[in-house]
Amino acid sequence: MQGMFSFFMPTKVFFGTGCVKDRRANWIMGKKALIVTGRHSAKASGALDDVIASLPVEYVVFDEVENNPSLETVSQGGKIAREEGCDFVVAIGGGSPLDAAKAIAVLAVNDVLPLSLYERGWEKPALPIAAIPTTAGTGSEVTQYAVLTVDRDQTKRSISGDDLFPKFALLDPAYTESLSPAVTIDTAVDALSHLIEGFLSVRANQVSSGLAVQGMRIWGRCIPALRSRVFDSTVRSELLIASALGGMTIAQTGTTLVHALGYPLTYFHDVPHGRANGILFAAYLRYINQVAPQKIGEILKNLGLTSLNEFQQLMDEFFGEHIAELDIDEISIAAWVQKAASAKNVANSIGNPGPRILEGILRDSLLR
Numbered sequence: 001m002q003g004m005f006s007f008f009m010p011t012k013v014f015f016g017t018g019c020v021k022d023r024r025a026n027w028i029m030g031k032k033a034l035i036v037t038g039r040h041s042a043k044a045s046g047a048l049d050d051v052i053a054s055l056p057v058e059y060v061v062f063d064e065v066e067n068n069p070s071l072e073t074v075s076q077g078g079k080i081a082r083e084e085g086c087d088f089v090v091a092i093g094g095g096s097p098l099d100a101a102k103a104i105a106v107l108a109v110n111d112v113l114p115l116s117l118y119e120r121g122w123e124k125p126a127l128p129i130a131a132i133p134t135t136a137g138t139g140s141e142v143t144q145y146a147v148l149t150v151d152r153d154q155t156k157r158s159i160s161g162d163d164l165f166p167k168f169a170l171l172d173p174a175y176t177e178s179l180s181p182a183v184t185i186d187t188a189v190d191a192l193s194h195l196i197e198g199f200l201s202v203r204a205n206q207v208s209s210g211l212a213v214q215g216m217r218i219w220g221r222c223i224p225a226l227r228s229r230v231f232d233s234t235v236r237s238e239l240l241i242a243s244a245l246g247g248m249t250i251a252q253t254g255t256t257l258v259h260a261l262g263y264p265l266t267y268f269h270d271v272p273h274g275r276a277n278g279i280l281f282a283a284y285l286r287y288i289n290q291v292a293p294q295k296i297g298e299i300l301k302n303l304g305l306t307s308l309n310e311f312q313q314l315m316d317e318f319f320g321e322h323i324a325e326l327d328i329d330e331i332s333i334a335a336w337v338q339k340a341a342s343a344k345n346v347a348n349s350i351g352n353p354g355p356r357i358l359e360g361i362l363r364d365s366l367l368r
């Protein structure tokens with residue numbers, strides 16, 4: 001029997017080629033926009049041109065967001081928003097610009113240091129955000145999370161708030177066509193990890209799992225394309241929908257230990273976020289198979305795979321060559337276990353894994 005649960009996803013989602021310029025989307029929310037993006041992708045994808053062509057109001061472009069954005073960057077963006085008097089935010093890019101835009105939307109109306117967002121939260125609700133993803137991975141366009149790099153803590157940490165859900169998510173699969181095969185695969189595996197971790201979270205409910213199952217089915221259909229590294233427009237659409245379903249899932253359930261253990265790989269070794277998850281994924285599922293084997297059966301069926309070995313082979317095919325290059329040692333593993341053990345998303349994992357389990361997953365994945 002299912003206990004009490006809630007479902008909240010206040011983002012208006014538009015999907016389809018040309019949706020940014022379609023008047024029906026009607027996403028203009030103020031008199032002056034701050035456009036937040038990375039250095040290249042908004043231009044390469046064509047999204048920035050479409051946004052500017054659709055904006056009947058004034059705008060300022062802040063295109064300084066780096067991968068795994070820093071507190072300094074969001075602080076700078078917030079300052080520009082305040083100085084320019086922007087009253088809404090348009091975020092274009094992968095998860096990094098989308099997440100940075102959320103923090104900037106907060107700092108635009110709360111003149112505080114970014115670190116205090118973690119310690120004290122914030123008073124005034126963030127400026128409204130329209131989010132336009134150019135990767136198919138994070139689902140940040142439909143979540144209340146913003147993940148930032150916190151150097152003081154030598155890791156990545158998220159802030160969350162209902163006001164961080166974008167008001168609009170504009171999903172145009174054509175914007176993902178300029179992605180390299182490597183980034184397409186890294187980000188697709190991030191989407192998969194949201195779908196699976198959400199499905200396996202102790203906070204999963206009938207609604208979130210319905211979204212996760214549909215996302216896994218769609219993702220499974222994309223496996224041949226991911227293997228051959230050739231992506232037609234159908235696959236681009238499917239990956240973008242699977243990614244949004246993954247975001248809607250984790251918005252309810254949170255992520256679990258894969259995300260917690262993946263952050264040090266990104267922080268200390270610059271491993272792209274989705275790839276970090278992918279490297280740890282099969283060992284995590286082998287652990288879950290001991291505590292909830294029927295769930296693993298459902299996941300494999302939804303993906304169209306027959307065994308966890310097949311899943312491991314798929315991840316190895318994508319990421320195997322990168323693991324050897326990493327050259328992780330025992331000391332790092334011990335330190336990461338300590339850090340991850342206190343992360344709140346570990347507590348979302350079924351089976352209530354302790355430090356020994358976390359260490360086992362890291363060793364299994366990294367010391368092969």
Ligand code: NAP
Nearest residue numbers: 038039040041045094095096134135140143145147178179
């Ligand atoms: P990303 O860091 O946003 O972007 C990776 C790279 O892809 C960048 O070099 C970017 O270029 C490029 N790129 C993006 N779109 C492109 C396009 N259409 N064509 C060509 N290149 C493109 O990668 P991401 O995986 O999407 O986001 C990762 C971040 O999201 C991490 O910080 C992660 O922690 C976070 N995340 C957030 C959530 C959430 O719920 N909020 C969930 C999972 C992960 P530019 O530098 O030009 O942008």
Ligand code: FE
Nearest residue numbers: 138190259273
């Ligand atoms: Fe993620």
